[in-house]
Amino acid sequence: MSDLSIGRLSALSGVKVPTIRYYESIGMLDAPPRSPGGQRRYGPDHLERLRFIRHGRDLGFGLDDLRALQDLSARPDQSCDEADRIARRQLLDVERRIAGLEAVRAELLRMVERCSHGVVDECRVIQTLSDHALCAHDHAGGHTASKAG
Amino acid sequence: MSDLSIGRLSALSGVKVPTIRYYESIGMLDAPPRSPGGQRRYGPDHLERLRFIRHGRDLGFGLDDLRALQDLSARPDQSCDEADRIARRQLLDVERRIAGLEAVRAELLRMVERCSHGVVDECRVIQTLSDHALCAHDHAGGHTASKAG
DNA sequence: CCTAATTCCTCTAGTCGCTATAGGTTCAAG
DNA sequence: CTTGAACCTATAGCGACTAGAGGAATTAGG
Numbered sequence: 001m002s003d004l005s006i007g008r009l010s011a012l013s014g015v016k017v018p019t020i021r022y023y024e025s026i027g028m029l030d031a032p033p034r035s036p037g038g039q040r041r042y043g044p045d046h047l048e049r050l051r052f053i054r055h056g057r058d059l060g061f062g063l064d065d066l067r068a069l070q071d072l073s074a075r076p077d078q079s080c081d082e083a084d085r086i087a088r089r090q091l092l093d094v095e096r097r098i099a100g101l102e103a104v105r106a107e108l109l110r111m112v113e114r115c116s117h118g119v120v121d122e123c124r125v126i127q128t129l130s131d132h133a134l135c136a137h138d139h140a141g142g143h144t145a146s147k148a149g
Numbered sequence: 150m151s152d153l154s155i156g157r158l159s160a161l162s163g164v165k166v167p168t169i170r171y172y173e174s175i176g177m178l179d180a181p182p183r184s185p186g187g188q189r190r191y192g193p194d195h196l197e198r199l200r201f202i203r204h205g206r207d208l209g210f211g212l213d214d215l216r217a218l219q220d221l222s223a224r225p226d227q228s229c230d231e232a233d234r235i236a237r238r239q240l241l242d243v244e245r246r247i248a249g250l251e252a253v254r255a256e257l258l259r260m261v262e263r264c265s266h267g268v269v270d271e272c273r274v275i276q277t278l279s280d281h282a283l284c285a286h287d288h289a290g291g292h293t294a295s296k297a298g
Numbered sequence: 299c300c301t302a303a304t305t306c307c308t309c310t311a312g313t314c315g316c317t318a319t320a321g322g323t324t325c326a327a328g
Numbered sequence: 329c330t331t332g333a334a335c336c337t338a339t340a341g342c343g344a345c346t347a348g349a350g351g352a353a354t355t356a357g358g
Contacts, residue, residue, distance in 0.1 A: 005325090007334060017335090022316060037324045039335055048279070055281050059253050063315075069278060076270035083274040084264045091257040098250045101243055104208050108240040115233045121225030125232040129218060130197070132204050154354090156305060166306085171345060186353045188306055212344075 004042040013050040020050065028053060028063055061090055153191040162199040169199065177202060177212055210239055 010017045023029040029049060032042045049070070056066040065086050072083050107128070114124040159166045172178040178198060181191045198219070205215040214235050221232050256277070263273035 005334075016317085018318080019316065021336090026315095035324080035335095037335085039324065051281065052278050056278050057315090059256060059278075060250075066278075069275060072269050072272075073275045073279065076268065078269050080264060080267060080269045080272035080274065083269065083272050084261060084266065087257060087261050087264070087274045091254065091261060094250055094254050094257060098247060098254060101209075101247045101250070105240065105243045105247060107208060108236060108243060112233060112236045112240060115229060115236070117233065118229060119225065120221050120227050120229045120232065123221075123229030123232050125229065125236045126218060126222045129201050129205050129208075129215075130222065132200065154305075165346085167347085168345065170307090175344090184306095184353080186306085188353065206344090 002043045002047075004047065006040045006042070009042045009047060009050065012047055013054055015050050015054050023050075023053065026063070028067065059090065060094055061086075065090065151192045151196075153196065155189045155191070158191045158196060158199065161196055162203055164199050164203050172199075172202065175212070177216065208239065209243055210235075214239065 004012070006017050006020055009015075010020060013020075015023075020029065024031050029046065032040045032046055035041050052070065052073075053063075053066055056069065057063075061069070069083055069086060072078060072080070111125050111128045116122065116124070120126055153161070155166050155169055158164075159169060162169075164172075169178065173180055178195065181189045181195055184190050201219065201222075202212075202215055205218065206212075210218070218232055218235060221227060221229070260274050260277045265271065265273070269275055
């Protein structure tokens with residue numbers, strides 16, 4: 001039973017259809033059997049794996065990490081030190097990003113609070129960007145991440 | 150005076166050499182005059198503009214926003230409402246990302262704290278990834294941003 | 299003045315994790 | 329049996345860079 005179309009798999013997993021095909025193309029997800037007409041037909045294993053990936057992505061893990069974690073989960077008798085190591089690294093990364101963003105947030109708050117809504121020449125927003133010396137904190141660093149879609 | 154090489158401009162601005170050329174290629178930075186041999190020679194205006202961009206990038210603004218803010222700062226008599234709007238939008242975005250990352254952090258903490266360092270089969274890290282129902286909070290959403298380089 | 303090391307040049311392709319589009323085929327409901 | 333939705337492949341694009349090849353210019357030292 002099952003035999004899910006890619007659309008139903010997408011709905012059940014929360015992963016978009018083109019993303020599922022993308023995962024297959026980069027080897028994150030096994031290629032499923034096809035219908036006589038050539039369409040993908042998935043089973044429950046695929047759904048489980050996709051949910052694993054989705055959950056991991058939500059937690060900010062990269063696909064490489066998730067591949068490693070998936071490989072580990074396929075060998076249940078091994079020590080989980082490696083999984084623990086990956087998760088701790090991710091935790092540190094997230095905390096580093098939070099710290100960076102907190103500094104940025106403080107600076108942005110200062111900027112907009114001091115904007116007197118006059119003309120550009122006196123605008124704190126522009127002034128602050130032009131002159132880092134106006135900043136209260138050091139907010140430079142690798143915390144800047146692209147906005148999520 | 151000045152007449153900075155791209156390398157010195159890079160050192161003074163904190164923006165890497167290839168990035169400066171990239172900015173020129175996408176119109177973020179004016180093309181400077183060239184030496185007789187064809188190398189770029191920058192003046193203080195370029196340095197100022199690059200620092201503006203760098204500071205804005207550190208605060209998480211996209212290049213499009215910075216282009217708009219730069220255009221505004223070139224017209225000092227205009228109202229700064231637009232600059233304020235852009236900064237507030239950025240602030241909200243940063244706060245949304247912090248909130249998402251906080252939820253993720255809580256979940257990762259739960260994962261690694263409960264890891265008993267046994268075998269994979271009993272590993273909380275793997276278990277949690279496999280089953281979202283084990284999560285305390287809802288951490289799904291658009292907070293996931295790529296790691297900064 | 300000459301050489302050698304460093305910096306600079308252009309161009310192309312790769313990163314990450316998708317997303318979008320074009321142009322065509324198959325499937326499932328009525 | 330028809331229709332329209334969902335599917336297929338393939339390619340290109342996003343943001344903001346980064347890396348590498350292969351060569352030319354500059355600069356510091358002798």
